[in-house]
Amino acid sequence: MTEFANRMDGITGSAIRELFKLLSNPEIISFGGGNPAKESFPVSDVTKIVNDLLTEKGEAILQYGPTEGYMPLKQAYTEHILRPKGLDANADELLVLSGSSQGLDILAKIFTNPGETILVEAPTFLGALQAFRMYQANIVTVENDSNGINLESLERLMRELKPKLFYCISTFQNPSGGTLPLEKRKKVAELAEKYDVIVIEDDPYCDLRYTGEVLPTIKQFDKSGHVIMLNSFSKILSPGIRVGMAFGNKEIIRKMTIAKQSADTHTSNLSQAIAAEFLSRGLLPKHLERINKFYAERLNTMVNGMKKHFPKECKYTIPEGGLFIWCEMPEGTKMLDIWKEATSKYNVAFIPGKHFYPTAEGHENTFRLNFSMETPERIEAGIEALGKLLQKYVK
Amino acid sequence: MTEFANRMDGITGSAIRELFKLLSNPEIISFGGGNPAKESFPVSDVTKIVNDLLTEKGEAILQYGPTEGYMPLKQAYTEHILRPKGLDANADELLVLSGSSQGLDILAKIFTNPGETILVEAPTFLGALQAFRMYQANIVTVENDSNGINLESLERLMRELKPKLFYCISTFQNPSGGTLPLEKRKKVAELAEKYDVIVIEDDPYCDLRYTGEVLPTIKQFDKSGHVIMLNSFSKILSPGIRVGMAFGNKEIIRKMTIAKQSADTHTSNLSQAIAAEFLSRGLLPKHLERINKFYAERLNTMVNGMKKHFPKECKYTIPEGGLFIWCEMPEGTKMLDIWKEATSKYNVAFIPGKHFYPTAEGHENTFRLNFSMETPERIEAGIEALGKLLQKYVK
Numbered sequence: 001m002t003e004f005a006n007r008m009d010g011i012t013g014s015a016i017r018e019l020f021k022l023l024s025n026p027e028i029i030s031f032g033g034g035n036p037a038k039e040s041f042p043v044s045d046v047t048k049i050v051n052d053l054l055t056e057k058g059e060a061i062l063q064y065g066p067t068e069g070y071m072p073l074k075q076a077y078t079e080h081i082l083r084p085k086g087l088d089a090n091a092d093e094l095l096v097l098s099g100s101s102q103g104l105d106i107l108a109k110i111f112t113n114p115g116e117t118i119l120v121e122a123p124t125f126l127g128a129l130q131a132f133r134m135y136q137a138n139i140v141t142v143e144n145d146s147n148g149i150n151l152e153s154l155e156r157l158m159r160e161l162k163p164k165l166f167y168c169i170s171t172f173q174n175p176s177g178g179t180l181p182l183e184k185r186k187k188v189a190e191l192a193e194k195y196d197v198i199v200i201e202d203d204p205y206c207d208l209r210y211t212g213e214v215l216p217t218i219k220q221f222d223k224s225g226h227v228i229m230l231n232s233f234s235k236i237l238s239p240g241i242r243v244g245m246a247f248g249n250k251e252i253i254r255k256m257t258i259a260k261q262s263a264d265t266h267t268s269n270l271s272q273a274i275a276a277e278f279l280s281r282g283l284l285p286k287h288l289e290r291i292n293k294f295y296a297e298r299l300n301t302m303v304n305g306m307k308k309h310f311p312k313e314c315k316y317t318i319p320e321g322g323l324f325i326w327c328e329m330p331e332g333t334k335m336l337d338i339w340k341e342a343t344s345k346y347n348v349a350f351i352p353g354k355h356f357y358p359t360a361e362g363h364e365n366t367f368r369l370n371f372s373m374e375t376p377e378r379i380e381a382g383i384e385a386l387g388k389l390l391q392k393y394v395k
Numbered sequence: 396m397t398e399f400a401n402r403m404d405g406i407t408g409s410a411i412r413e414l415f416k417l418l419s420n421p422e423i424i425s426f427g428g429g430n431p432a433k434e435s436f437p438v439s440d441v442t443k444i445v446n447d448l449l450t451e452k453g454e455a456i457l458q459y460g461p462t463e464g465y466m467p468l469k470q471a472y473t474e475h476i477l478r479p480k481g482l483d484a485n486a487d488e489l490l491v492l493s494g495s496s497q498g499l500d501i502l503a504k505i506f507t508n509p510g511e512t513i514l515v516e517a518p519t520f521l522g523a524l525q526a527f528r529m530y531q532a533n534i535v536t537v538e539n540d541s542n543g544i545n546l547e548s549l550e551r552l553m554r555e556l557k558p559k560l561f562y563c564i565s566t567f568q569n570p571s572g573g574t575l576p577l578e579k580r581k582k583v584a585e586l587a588e589k590y591d592v593i594v595i596e597d598d599p600y601c602d603l604r605y606t607g608e609v610l611p612t613i614k615q616f617d618k619s620g621h622v623i624m625l626n627s628f629s630k631i632l633s634p635g636i637r638v639g640m641a642f643g644n645k646e647i648i649r650k651m652t653i654a655k656q657s658a659d660t661h662t663s664n665l666s667q668a669i670a671a672e673f674l675s676r677g678l679l680p681k682h683l684e685r686i687n688k689f690y691a692e693r694l695n696t697m698v699n700g701m702k703k704h705f706p707k708e709c710k711y712t713i714p715e716g717g718l719f720i721w722c723e724m725p726e727g728t729k730m731l732d733i734w735k736e737a738t739s740k741y742n743v744a745f746i747p748g749k750h751f752y753p754t755a756e757g758h759e760n761t762f763r764l765n766f767s768m769e770t771p772e773r774i775e776a777g778i779e780a781l782g783k784l785l786q787k788y789v790k
Binding site for chain 2: 001002003004005006007008011012035036038039041043046047050051054055058059060061062063064065098099101102104105109110111112113116127130131134135164196197198225226234238239240241242251255258259261262263264265266267268269270271274
């Protein structure tokens, strides 16, 4: 058979996706996924919006659109997403994406030659690792200290390895749930300029905040155009419509646009217009209020269950928002074995943490819990079951 | 500023797109684009479909979906698109794409290392050239004879250059309007097997047939799994929703799926579901009947105008379908100069043909006319004006 390109060597698809396939059994209480709750979607608002859009400008919506994106979406994003965060953008600093994951693919494509370095947090988003691997990047993890990435490690790696990109989920990180402190945000922007490294600030969870204070983004400290911010409508509106946004230096946005042109021509106009209308009709704040209350309850239910049922040897940090809690069992615990027992005998699932690291070895004692997809009742039952199982492994 | 990857060297975006930007003036009669007529879109059918979909399964449509694609779309595509053509597919031989252009990007990504050869027709679709360039492919054109590609040239290039891919628009080619004869289709499939080359059979225009007999696709002669067929909903339903389909060997489809996973996760569920419902409700045949009648009138109007007003030195072939007529003025004519005069003084536009060749030199006497976007009245007026201008250049 025809040989595939070298970039496909060892690329076998997401291990997590394979785990997901085992979870079609509805009897299993799943803390494994990362989807929004299905009850969170504003179905009737979207139905009304789509009706109005097709009635008022159906021919334009169904026609080809510009690669750069649907202008009303750029305007609504600037007004309703950026300005409330103290940011502002011209249209040529924005590119609409088919989900923010497209931004990871395109940024790796336009910036990295095979073998060049991309720095990532450890643990990090598996989809990013997969996108970067496809461009044969040298993926290197930055060390952590007690509150996120260690800046000395980051600076040393930037100096020594001359990376092209540093990939960072600054708020309610997937999978750790952590949020980068203010001072570190400032410093990341400074280091990016000093060492001429592009920071990809991926920020899909920032609006899912249940407690604590909003922090400025890394992008807000970017004086030199080295930070590209990626936002997504997946967690605040709908992942199924596939809409994200890149905001950055216009030269970079221009190159991204060229790359997107030959990748998918443009993002679905209907999807873009739905997102634009959802914002411009002022529906987002009320929607966020509703879903954040809803997610906060699920988070609290999970944390209360963990306090009650988990062994005290299992360490975790309670996140201020997002969708995930990151847990560490004592060194030497094999969470993959526990996963097998959990799914086959305890009808409860999570994701073993080792999948979130670029290297195959280590971190076998870690795991990620998601609290968005199950009802509070099922969260209580699932955490109790999981707690019982974990107890067996610390005795 | 941070250096871009080598693959971006010399990549400046589509020249055609830049030409399009000059055409926002509504006084210009444009034969330059390649969009479907806006009047061709089944807006009210789509509105009804979207309403039903969101009402019946809004939560599932707005949630994440599988990278492989929305199963009802694969089923409807198999039943309503493939089977009427004498083809059949299992679900694992199909991948839903965000427009068929995504298929070009993904196939170049998974098959070609930098410097490896991709064979293309000359002229060919500019978007394909752009996608292939991004993977630093060595793009080589196959010679033509009086009815499409020259098979001796194709075989010689396959033998000598060991290409990974041969890209071919088999029916109503863009930009030439030509259709590969039956015997050549058979032979292309045989050569692909013999020399272990993947044929990308891009077939977005096949259902826009106004005269003549339907031909079997190259895919129908594929015994070895070397042909990947790409279809699109852009010309038969709507380009704005961005839905296409790849049909091929399941190992290749599997690798394409992995590549798509890190490119955009999946295609918009709403877009996929619209396409699925449009097919499964049996709306396509009537729709095609309507738009084909409509396009045939525009084609005839254009051809009649060309017969009347164009200099006899301008050669062209009347296509049996699709959206384009390809024209050749006498050797030495500079269509780019004529284009400038046409748009600035005659208020009429076309695309100079040299953009459709991978090399910058030559073919300056060729141009492409599109007949789908203007009304018959404007086609008449535009062709008369263009004819007058062309006459000046043959005297």
